[in-house]
Amino acid sequence: MTTLLSYLAPIAVLGIVVFVHELGHFLAAKAFGVYAPRFSLGWGKPLVRWRRKGGETEYVISALPIGGYVRMASRNDETSAMLEGGNETLKEGAELDPHWDPEAMVPNGPKPVPADRWFESKPTYARVVILLAGVTMNMILTLCVATGIFAVYGRGDAPTVIDQIIDGKPAQLAGLQRGDSVIAIDGTAVRRWQDLVAIVGADTSHALRFDVARGTERLALTITPEVVDDVDPITGATKRVGKIGAGSLDPNTIGNRAVRTPVPLGESFQYGWYATWKFARDVLGVLGGLFRGTVSVKTLGGPIAIARTSVAAAKTGLESLFILVAFLSMNLAVLNLLPVPILDGGQILITVAEGVKGSSFSDRTRENFMKVGLVAVGALFLIVMFNDLKGLATSIFG
DSSP states (O other): OHHHHHHHHHHHHHHHHHHHHHHHHHHHHHHTTOOOOEEEEEEEEEEEEEOOTTOSOEEEEEEEEEEEEEEOOOTTHHHHHHHHTSOOSOOTTGGGSTTOOTTSBTTTSSBOOOGGGSGGGSOHHHHHHHHHHHHHHHHHHHHHHHHHHHHHHOBOSOSSBEEEEOTTSHHHHHTOOTTOEEEEETTEEOOSHHHHHHHHHHOOSSOEEEEEEETTEEEEEEEOOEEEEEEOTTTOOEEEEEEOSEEEOOSSEETTEEOOBOOOHHHHHHHHHHHHHHHHHHHHHHHHHHHHTSSOGGGOOOHHHHHHHHHHHHHHOHHHHHHHHHHHHHHHHHHHTSSOTTSHHHHHHHHHHHHHHTSOOOHHHHHHHHHHHHHHHHHHHHHHHHHHHHHHHHHHHO
């Protein structure tokens, strides 16, 4: 069972995230009349391929499970095909292929692709929409999964009940006690422990009024946060934050039983929206830290790290696995918006630049752009694979 889980969990997680991304591109391309001869999960040599009778698109599962692509008719077919792992242009002897269809367009048959069905023949706005569709679908997936988690499992945080008080710290000195429940801070309602942490952490200058429930009593305590240096768990950067020296009940368990607050569907959407943008901020925080040098590239993981995390998440339950799907989907969305030529963000930048210029860049210029992007992505892949293999070796040999 464990072996089966080791295979199925990563495939399910990556498969869902990549499929949804490429489905966005595919549906948008179809909507604008762009010919899309291939929809592939994975890159490289096709392992499984099929096409419904009379259909334009060939659906493929390819050898390298590190992404996917939607092939679109283009004047740059040869360059695109080289990058995506398959020659989509008509070649000698193609009619001997068992998948050959004499009634289909290139590359599935002999008929030429009309120029008005090329990607480049569409107006700038249409091409931008097609390129943005994958990212948009990933964001929608994150929102839907996050909303579903709250709707099905409820909210897993304690009703801001104080469980830990550190002697000599502001909370203890002001009279806060274990079992107290914080209702509001300076008039702002506190519904979750994260709300309290956010308000206290941001305030490093003056005393705060805590409205506290202690049994049937309602108290007002004045607490002045202690200003300390804290390391951001996402970026690794050091920042000044306020602390009061108090901790909450474990948000997940009390007496080994899960603490869950049921959440109505409408409220689930609100929490899902918040979680979606929190995921986005976390990813952007890491990227910003990488550029500033406050986050090391040693923290980046690749396919092996994702696989190991997927298996670990699956072992703890479906909720953890769905959380991983939502987080990876947002990762894919944000990373694809980077202005690297081979990624969606880079392609959008080139497309907009061509629209402003009033004409397409030359084939040589576009090819150079793609080479730069390929080198950048290749370097990133080597880094994450090195980190993956190092982490795997450490886990095996200690």
